[in-house]
Amino acid sequence: MSDYIVRATAAGHQVRIFAASTKELVETARQAHNTSPVATAALGRLLTAGAMMGSMQKGEKDTLTLQIQCSGPIGGLTVTADGKANVKGYVKNPEVMLPPNAYGKLDVGGALALGVLSVIKDMGLKEPYVGQTQLVSGEIAEDLTYYFATSEQVNSSVALGVLMEKDNTVKQAGGFIIQLLPFADELVISKLEENLNGLPSVTTMLEAGEIPETILEKLTAGMDLEILDRVPTRFYCDCCKEKVEKVIISIGKDEIQSMIDDHEPVEVNCHFCNKHYMFDVDELKALLQRSR
Numbered sequence: 001m002s003d004y005i006v007r008a009t010a011a012g013h014q015v016r017i018f019a020a021s022t023k024e025l026v027e028t029a030r031q032a033h034n035t036s037p038v039a040t041a042a043l044g045r046l047l048t049a050g051a052m053m054g055s056m057q058k059g060e061k062d063t064l065t066l067q068i069q070c071s072g073p074i075g076g077l078t079v080t081a082d083g084k085a086n087v088k089g090y091v092k093n094p095e096v097m098l099p100p101n102a103y104g105k106l107d108v109g110g111a112l113a114l115g116v117l118s119v120i121k122d123m124g125l126k127e128p129y130v131g132q133t134q135l136v137s138g139e140i141a142e143d144l145t146y147y148f149a150t151s152e153q154v155n156s157s158v159a160l161g162v163l164m165e166k167d168n169t170v171k172q173a174g175g176f177i178i179q180l181l182p183f184a185d186e187l188v189i190s191k192l193e194e195n196l197n198g199l200p201s202v203t204t205m206l207e208a209g210e211i212p213e214t215i216l217e218k219l220t221a222g223m224d225l226e227i228l229d230r231v232p233t234r235f236y237c238d239c240c241k242e243k244v245e246k247v248i249i250s251i252g253k254d255e256i257q258s259m260i261d262d263h264e265p266v267e268v269n270c271h272f273c274n275k276h277y278m279f280d281v282d283e284l285k286a287l288l289q290r291s292r
């Protein structure tokens with residue numbers, strides 16, 4: 001198995017935990033969008049969180065979208081995951097470059113700056129659930145921790161990391177989400193805090209050869225870890241020419257006619273995976289027939 005998520009509980013179901021390795025999916029996203037290192041780090045963190053949060057959903061067709069609208073040079077990010085941990089996403093300005101931050105790390109917080117995080121859960125009901133919080137640091141993991149606490153009233157600890165190779169490909173990526181259930185007792189909470197405080201960063205652990213299972217063992221040392229299952233996760237976009245056709249049809253007759261009048265094929269790119277779809281003039285004429 002390449003990328004995967006381990007779902008687990010500890011301390012007699014007082015704690016639930018997700019840990020993921022996501023190097024391949026983040027590298028796939030990087031190649032699809034040709035992201036700069038800081039954009040790869042930001043998108044990779046959000047994709048990793050999205051994959052884990054997607055797998056928290058009950059139905060396999062339920063979708064979860066993490067959207068960040070921000071004032072920083074990255075311009076914004078969107079990630080969507082389904083219940084099977086298929087995840088896709090993009091950043092608005094993939095070419096953003098920034099000097100390293102005060103710790104010598106990729107400055108994800110600087111790339112995002114101020115903004116709003118929206119969590120949209122579509123469970124097939126009439127209206128999707130939407131939770132929104134302000135960004136607290138723009139580093140994404142802290143922003144999600146804050147979101148869980150304020151919007152879902154769940155005390156959590158979120159860690160996400162992406163480490164780049166010198167050639168700007170992805171060297172390591174992964175993360176974890178720990179959530180305390182409402183009845184968790186003080187001893188469990190303090191033990192967890194103790195474990196968390198002694199823990200190196202996710203990428204440091206992955207670099208040292210740790211895998212999601214061993215990271216979970218460290219997180220829950222002395223707390224009776226129980227691994228529930230392992231779920232494969234991947235960067236996957238479900239776009240296809242038919243869906244793009246529907247989008248073109250929906251823009252209306254006038255727009256399509258003006259494309260036809262240009263006598264040039266039209267290229268439409270999928271936001272999520274950057275796949276190109278070409279429509280020649282004859283195809284556009286056929287779409288015009290189908291449009292209202």
Ligand SMILES: [Zn+2]
Binds near residue numbers: 238239270
């Ligand atoms: Zn796509």
